Amino acid sequence: xxxxPSLSLRASTVDDTLAVAAALAGLARAGxxxxxxxxxxxxKTTFAQGFGxxxxxDEPITSPTFTLVHSYPTAGPTLHHADLYxxxxxxxxxxLALGELAxxxxxxxxxxxxxxxxxxxxHVVVRLGHVDGDDAARTVVLTAVGGAWARRWGALVEATxxxxxx
Amino acid sequence: MCxxxxxxxxxxxxxxETATQQVSVAIGGHEGVLGxxxxxxxxxxxxxxxxxxxFVCRQADITLDELGLVAVDVGPGLFTGMRVGLAAAKAxxxxxxxxxIGISSLDLLAFPxxxxxxxxxxVIDARKGEVFYAMYRQVPGGLQQVAAPRVGPVEELVAxxxxxxxxxxxxxxxxxxxxxxxxxxxxCEIADTAFPSAGPLVQLAHAxxxxxxxxxxxxxxxxxxxxxxxxxxxATRARAGTGxxxxxx
Numbered sequence: 001x002x003x004x005p006s007l008s009l010r011a012s013t014v015d016d017t018l019a020v021a022a023a024l025a026g027l028a029r030a031g032x033x034x035x036x037x038x039x040x041x042x043x044k045t046t047f048a049q050g051f052g053x054x055x056x057x058d059e060p061i062t063s064p065t066f067t068l069v070h071s072y073p074t075a076g077p078t079l080h081h082a083d084l085y086x087x088x089x090x091x092x093x094x095x096l097a098l099g100e101l102a103x104x105x106x107x108x109x110x111x112x113x114x115x116x117x118x119x120x121x122x123h124v125v126v127r128l129g130h131v132d133g134d135d136a137a138r139t140v141v142l143t144a145v146g147g148a149w150a151r152r153w154g155a156l157v158e159a160t161x162x163x164x165x166x
Numbered sequence: 167m168c169x170x171x172x173x174x175x176x177x178x179x180x181x182x183e184t185a186t187q188q189v190s191v192a193i194g195g196h197e198g199v200l201g202x203x204x205x206x207x208x209x210x211x212x213x214x215x216x217x218x219x220x221f222v223c224r225q226a227d228i229t230l231d232e233l234g235l236v237a238v239d240v241g242p243g244l245f246t247g248m249r250v251g252l253a254a255a256k257a258x259x260x261x262x263x264x265x266x267i268g269i270s271s272l273d274l275l276a277f278p279x280x281x282x283x284x285x286x287x288x289v290i291d292a293r294k295g296e297v298f299y300a301m302y303r304q305v306p307g308g309l310q311q312v313a314a315p316r317v318g319p320v321e322e323l324v325a326x327x328x329x330x331x332x333x334x335x336x337x338x339x340x341x342x343x344x345x346x347x348x349x350x351x352x353x354c355e356i357a358d359t360a361f362p363s364a365g366p367l368v369q370l371a372h373a374x375x376x377x378x379x380x381x382x383x384x385x386x387x388x389x390x391x392x393x394x395x396x397x398x399x400x401a402t403r404a405r406a407g408t409g410x411x412x413x414x415x
Binding site: 084087088089090091093094095097099100101103104105115116120121 | 209210244245246247293294390392395396397398399400
């Protein structure tokens with residue numbers, strides 16, 4: 001699978017993180033898988049909230065650590081929010097059949113999804129990181145794996161231009 | 167098992183098939199297939215299956231309590247689809263107190279080609295460039311599996327076909343999706359059949375029912391046939407998210 005260049009962003013506040021998530025959601029479509037990476041407390045769930053809100057999810061989006069997958073119907077594709085944190089084996093990831101959820105007119109967000117990236121086909125990795133000396137700020141690095149985002153990448157660069165960290 | 171007289175020669179069998187994007191339901195027995203419903207678009211297995219069972223029963227003028235056996239496709243195939251079919255089939259088997267027969271999706275795809283003199287190779291799309299496949303050969307009285315079901319990249323299937331170098335008939339949705347790649351690698355015929363169907367499921371289950379090769383609902387298990395398991399490497403997580411810097415506790 002070929003890899004598109006990464007996009008490095010800087011979110012100064014929680015609102016920025018929500019807005020970057022909304023920009024990504026605005027370009028997402030049924031079949032997409034988005035892996036959310038980053039340490040505890042970097043805002044993976046916050047990102048999911050921004051993403052879901054932009055898709056029109058009214059319910060509060062909480063971390064699905066204890067149920068593995070939460071599904072939120074929207075006017076468009078169903079949003080599935082998964083968390084691999086408690087899993088130990090790749091077979092457990094396979095059991096969730098997240099790729100199939102995407103395929104059945106869904107968009108799938110996977111917290112800690114990077115540890116099982118090989119289990120997914122084309123996807124985007126959103127890597128969140130702390131910024132030294134600024135508790136509110138986050139680095140947000142977006143990377144597309146596979147060709148699914150090739151034609152949307154330019155639009156994503158434009159949509160996130162105001163948070164560009166390069 | 168309280169199957170009683172319903173599991174004799176005249177047993178009526180309900181067949182449930184949801185291992186691919188198709189939902190397929192059939193009723194049949196010693197007279198062959200009496201009713202068949204299938205829809206290959208929509209991909210709403212959970213919403214389609216139960217109404218489909220009701221429809222086939224009603225149209226065939228059969229009530230659920232007349233059923234003597236529930237047959238189900240146990241995969242390999244789509245996890246989400248298989249689970250809907252298995253859950254519904256087991257629930258019916260338990261509620262009706264009838265035995266069950268589970269049959270492989272690859273057997274079902276091969277069955278319509280049982281009179282072919284080629285090696286029949288059912289291929290089901292396993293996603294991400296991989297396929298489920300097995301190989302069958304005609305023998306007196308039916309088909310014999312000559313290569314056990316496996317999952318692997320399309321290249322592996324092509325290499326397997328090359329190694330055998332026999333006349334081959336590929337069939338199934340995986341063969342359709344990777345038609346060019348398969349034919350480029352090994353010249354063979356691709357059959358029109360795309361999805362396993364509940365028709366052959368009922369027919370095969372009837373043959374097995376006559377030999378009393380049934381099990382209880384609790385013994386029906388899905389065949390996921392996935393790659394060897396591995397532990398998730400959580401060490402990668404510790405290094406991740408710090409932009410290459412030191413790990414933050």
